Amino acid sequence: SVPASIAASLSTGARQGLLMKGGVVIEAAAKTGVVAFDKTGTLTQGRPRVTEVVALGRTEREVVELAAAAETGSSHPLALAIVERAKAHAIPVRNATEAKAIAGQGVVGTLDGVAIFVGAPRHALSRSNFDDQAKAAVEQLETAGKTVAAVIADGVLAGLIAMRDEPREDAAAGIAELKAMGLRCLMLTGDNARTGAAIAGSLGMEHKAELMPEDKVAAIKALSVDASVMMIGDGINDAPALAAAGIGVAMGSGTDVALETADAAILKSRVRDVPAMIRLARATMSNIR
Numbered sequence: 001s002v003p004a005s006i007a008a009s010l011s012t013g014a015r016q017g018l019l020m021k022g023g024v025v026i027e028a029a030a031k032t033g034v035v036a037f038d039k040t041g042t043l044t045q046g047r048p049r050v051t052e053v054v055a056l057g058r059t060e061r062e063v064v065e066l067a068a069a070a071e072t073g074s075s076h077p078l079a080l081a082i083v084e085r086a087k088a089h090a091i092p093v094r095n096a097t098e099a100k101a102i103a104g105q106g107v108v109g110t111l112d113g114v115a116i117f118v119g120a121p122r123h124a125l126s127r128s129n130f131d132d133q134a135k136a137a138v139e140q141l142e143t144a145g146k147t148v149a150a151v152i153a154d155g156v157l158a159g160l161i162a163m164r165d166e167p168r169e170d171a172a173a174g175i176a177e178l179k180a181m182g183l184r185c186l187m188l189t190g191d192n193a194r195t196g197a198a199i200a201g202s203l204g205m206e207h208k209a210e211l212m213p214e215d216k217v218a219a220i221k222a223l224s225v226d227a228s229v230m231m232i233g234d235g236i237n238d239a240p241a242l243a244a245a246g247i248g249v250a251m252g253s254g255t256d257v258a259l260e261t262a263d264a265a266i267l268k269s270r271v272r273d274v275p276a277m278i279r280l281a282r283a284t285m286s287n288i289r
């Protein structure tokens, strides 16, 4: 019977770490036309590491010390990477005063009377002057798929910190499977356009970059006009985009919290579990018909 085959599929999925909240979700998953992914922590490992520090107005050590102090005010993966770099190089990590995160941009704080900003170069441009050398360095690092944090001290560009968050091992294979199943795959990211293009290109997928959280929601709504959209994200930062999609799927570390708002969850952080979930949903619906 229909309820029995739905129940069987739900439990088959659950055994593989693919949780779907009932038959309505299976039915919707089977109809998916577009799969949209958040980048950080979903397609990538979510664990960026510092690859290089470019000293401009200050020494390399000073750049890292100032940045780490301000980043004590943030729990963003980039903040953790910068603090980790300081520790690895025996650079003291002091707490900046009034350190606070600016969502989608970076952090600010004050250390020894110096006002610090650490964040996306496109947001740093309005706070400091970038000469041609600085602009060229940013461009070269971003084209290599790295995320650059500009470090500004009292309105002067102190240096750049480049970080790279590697794609998950099975990301390219997962995207290839989805495309072979006839699905359109899109990466949505708050990261800059050059980094977004580099990572998406290496995975063979489309992308939209420089999105603020509300832009991700708008992108999902626009895609939903002509297709059934499944959105995969970490469920914490991306809760609004997951809610806006036909099906919101939480993947990774935050899945237990996220399941309260998401329609489905992938417990093992495997990109290939996305095609597995859609295949299971399709098979279930064709058994019923």
Ligand code: ADP
Pocket (backbone or CB within 6 Å): 039, 040, 071, 074, 075, 076, 078, 079, 101, 102, 103, 104, 105, 106, 107, 118, 119, 120, 121, 147, 148, 149, 188, 189, 190, 191, 192, 211, 212, 213, 237
């Ligand atoms: P993502 O979609 O990549 O998770 P976010 O919306 O969290 O992006 O942030 C957008 C951009 O703002 C990041 O790519 C980064 O350039 C910058 N940013 C945000 N938080 C920080 C931080 N704590 N330190 C440095 N840069 C940051």
Ligand code: MG
Pocket (backbone or CB within 6 Å): 040, 190, 237
């Ligand atoms: Mg994010």
